[in-house]
Amino acid sequence: MIPFSVLDLSPIVAGNTPAQALRNSLDLAQHAEQLGYNRYWVAEHHNMPGVASAATSVVIGYIAGGTQTIRVGAGGIMLPNHSPLIIAEQFGTLESLYPGRIDLGLGRAPGADQATARALRRDVNNGDSFPQDVVELLQYFQPGDTDQHVQAIPGVDLNVPVWILGSSLFGAQLAAYLGLPYAFASHFSPAQLMRALEVYRSRFKPSAYLSEPYAMVAVNVVAADTDREAERLFTSVQQQFLHIRRGKARQMQPPVDDLAAQWPEYELAGIEQVLSCSAVGSPETVQRGLANLIEQTKADELIISAPIFDHQARKHSIEIAAAVRSNLAVQQETASV
Template sequence: MTLPYSILDLAPIPQGATVAEALAHSVDLARHAEALGYHRYWLAEHHNSTGIASAATAVLIGHVAGQTSTIRVGAGGIMLPNHAPLQVAEAFGTLATLYPGRIDLGLGRAPGTDGLTAQALRRGVLNADRFPEDVIELLGFLGDASADQPVKAVPGQGTHVPVWMLGSSLFGAQLAAHLGLPYAFASHFAPDMLAEAIEIYRARFRPGVTAAPRFMLAVNLFAAETDAAAHLLRSSMIHGFVNLRRGQAGPLPPPCADLTTVASSAEIAMAERALRVVAVGSPATVEARLRALIAQYRPDELILTGHIFDHAARKRSFEIGAQAMARIARG
């Protein structure tokens, strides 16, 4: 079967690295992904985090698109409560005009930050209550203009930038089904409602922006030459997730051979549960796990992510992932 596979990147900042190095690594990884046959390269909006460099998501998308040639580049996603729909339409309409046929817009309902930072963004947490209306308004700004439309997005109007609904709960599944939007579930960090969300989305989908349901599954990927080496790579993300839950988010920690030296058993179990949609191991182990996830959830697309401390190891992990997906496609 032909199953598109993509990358979700938060431009992680490892301990001891600079923002400039993290952004350069994202560009290098995007070029690598393009050469490996990845379909999309998505970047995610987060704010007030010293461990993530993709806060100005549209700016970074433009930079990555300008440094690549064919791979689709987009947002996975833009946190719409932080923005006026018109401004999002203008930004992504500009990107779509500069890089025609290559820009995606994934929309999230969470603010992607804390309450104080949401206030600093000048939109406020109450804007999440307007999320469905804001999505519809944004779709209008990206679609064809009507004759009596008083406000138009220029650029943006008529660009029909592909819009994806993102979610980690049943709300996004229901809204995506209602509006006929493709749907990507945040199973890489919040998989508890995954199976139910897929069922609701497919059962309630009605044609709208797209004619048929299109579901994207997010999977954490940590691949290396051996299972042990891959699990060591993954320890950085486990440690970082524990720090996040402690309210101590920061740069990505280096690999740790014994996580019990930096976290309690309960904290490690919590992180393992939240990050359990994962393919970790050698090439053969990763391929078997990806095959099992695909058989279980029947996605229309797969998006792979993984916070890995060493840039060369991260590139190699996504290379192994691409090779596994190519073998799966062959049979």
């Protein structure tokens, strides 16, 4: 059965602090490790009141230091915000401290609005140099070359797996051309998922990094003991996206009983499309949803986002997802006999 992993934005919930959000992330990572998840990724977002993982490399070090075996990485680093050398040094340091456990996923979006992007980078280039920056970054991890004047130390000759992240065909084409693994952000931008996977797989060029395509698909999983309870929990992330669309991002809000009573139908319809790659419900409902997604996408791995207000409910959700994976594995084994 394909591996399941966890994507975490270190949510800052209403009435709480970034410090508590980060402690919750470590606790969730430790729980995911015990449940057998493959990797635990955090993502770079800026000027977001509900996200505590802006200093992504620092958060990765914190989580890797508090776990033992699970892979820890970035899903992702928004490379246009940084020089490739800085990221090579940061992830070379992480790999040196936690060998064989660090992943580096790269995106070309700013992870912020334009004003924030300008504050981050000063010179906003809209990611135009992203392909060249990825190639430069990959070179910093190559074996030492006496002719290469600038080197990443730590970084040289370290095996840090580099992924391309995307929500459009651009990332799929780049990952295929460079022969890198690819992760699609279908948990918030599902429209081009199937086309991007087709482009990636059909155009993939074997490389020193990867002999055949490897695609990971992101999905929201909000699981609870009943469909009704899970649907209520899901209203927190629905509210979060509604506020972002209105330009009023805020901390994650508590779930509500009737979202339709608070928001216009046209806004809810838009959010329904954005969050359509989600499995929300009881264990049985989530199992059907994830089985269908795996069948449709032929994903090599699923990475699960669990955007839930209550931390204990969030832990319970990934417990259910882990049990679902075990059930699917048994079904697959039985079918192959």
